[in-house]
Amino acid sequence: MTVMDKFKLDGKVAYVTGAAQGIGEALATGLAEAGADVAIVDINQEKAEAAAKRIAEATGRKTKAYAVDVTDPENAGKLVDQVVADFGGLHAAFHNAGMAHNVPAEDLSVEDWHKMINLNMHAVFYGTQAAGRYMLENGGGSIVNTGSMSASIVNVPQPQIHYNTSKAGVVHMSKSFAVEWATRGVRVNTISPGYIATELLQSAELAPLREEWESVTPQRRLGQAEELAGIAVYLASDASTFATGSDFIVDGGYTAV
Numbered sequence: 001m002t003v004m005d006k007f008k009l010d011g012k013v014a015y016v017t018g019a020a021q022g023i024g025e026a027l028a029t030g031l032a033e034a035g036a037d038v039a040i041v042d043i044n045q046e047k048a049e050a051a052a053k054r055i056a057e058a059t060g061r062k063t064k065a066y067a068v069d070v071t072d073p074e075n076a077g078k079l080v081d082q083v084v085a086d087f088g089g090l091h092a093a094f095h096n097a098g099m100a101h102n103v104p105a106e107d108l109s110v111e112d113w114h115k116m117i118n119l120n121m122h123a124v125f126y127g128t129q130a131a132g133r134y135m136l137e138n139g140g141g142s143i144v145n146t147g148s149m150s151a152s153i154v155n156v157p158q159p160q161i162h163y164n165t166s167k168a169g170v171v172h173m174s175k176s177f178a179v180e181w182a183t184r185g186v187r188v189n190t191i192s193p194g195y196i197a198t199e200l201l202q203s204a205e206l207a208p209l210r211e212e213w214e215s216v217t218p219q220r221r222l223g224q225a226e227e228l229a230g231i232a233v234y235l236a237s238d239a240s241t242f243a244t245g246s247d248f249i250v251d252g253g254y255t256a257v
């Protein structure tokens with residue numbers, strides 16, 4: 001089997017959370033382009049259905065939208081069961097739904113701290129545990145969680161202590177799952193993007209910072225969500241069978257300087 005054969009995802013089933021737009025949609029599109037059938041999971045049902053339709057039309061693969069709030073721990077196992085019932089299995093699970101928010105550390109409310117950690121970190125735990133439970137019993141699989149370069153560095157100038165903390169948690173949590181399951185066929189890795197031009201960065205507080213981010217990124221530009229699809233396909237595929245517990249930073253050189 002050639003390395004290009006190993007990258008093929010024909011016959012595999014994946015789900016991606018936060019896949020109605022942005023990075024999640026780009027990851028899901030890449031997986032479908034490589035041959036996977038893909039469940040599009042998002043809290044926004046209308047947008048999830050539109051994304052599922054776009055991806056199915058563009059790739060010819062089976063897709064289905066699932067309206068799910070990933071912060072409810074009960075939903076994680078139900079989602080796995082539904083995807084397995086609808087698609088006949090689950091080989092790759094991408095936990096990508098997340099949020100951003102800026103506020104100085106001394107002004108951050110307890111509510112906003114919990115809201116961030118709940119979505120960006122706790123929901124990733126619920127999903128990884130549920131997908132892992134299925135994969136451990138059903139021939140293994142690959143779990144990929146969206147971290148951020150903010151897990152390794154503290155961004156400037158925007159104050160986002162709760163975001164940075166949540167992403168550091170995702171990366172170390174994923175390594176911990178990976179080590180526990182390393183001999184049992186379930187791999188767990190993180191994709192940690194640098195600045196990517198999505199709606200997440202379009203808020204009134206973040207949009208004005210774009211030029212500054214470009215100037216401190218060695219490639220002097222923001223990334224496009226599609227530029228993360230390659231690493232997603234690699235991690236979901238048999239090309240990456242020795243990769244587990246790793247954090248794949250894709251950031252135009254930002255964390256190298």
Ligand SMILES: NC(=O)c1ccc[n+]([C@@H]2O[C@H](COP(=O)([O-])OP(=O)(O)OC[C@H]3O[C@@H](n4cnc5c(N)ncnc54)[C@H](O)[C@@H]3O)[C@@H](O)[C@H]2O)c1
Nearest residue numbers: 018020022023042043069070097098148193195196198200
């Ligand atoms: N854009 C960047 O520069 C960047 C950089 C590093 C990491 N990330 C991370 O990448 C991931 C995706 O970011 P994006 O830029 O595509 O953001 P985005 O805001 O464009 O998309 C996030 C998606 O998550 C969904 N979502 C939000 N809450 C949810 C919930 N409770 N349940 C289910 N779905 C929910 C939203 O509806 C949306 O479709 C996030 O985890 C983010 O932290 C983004």
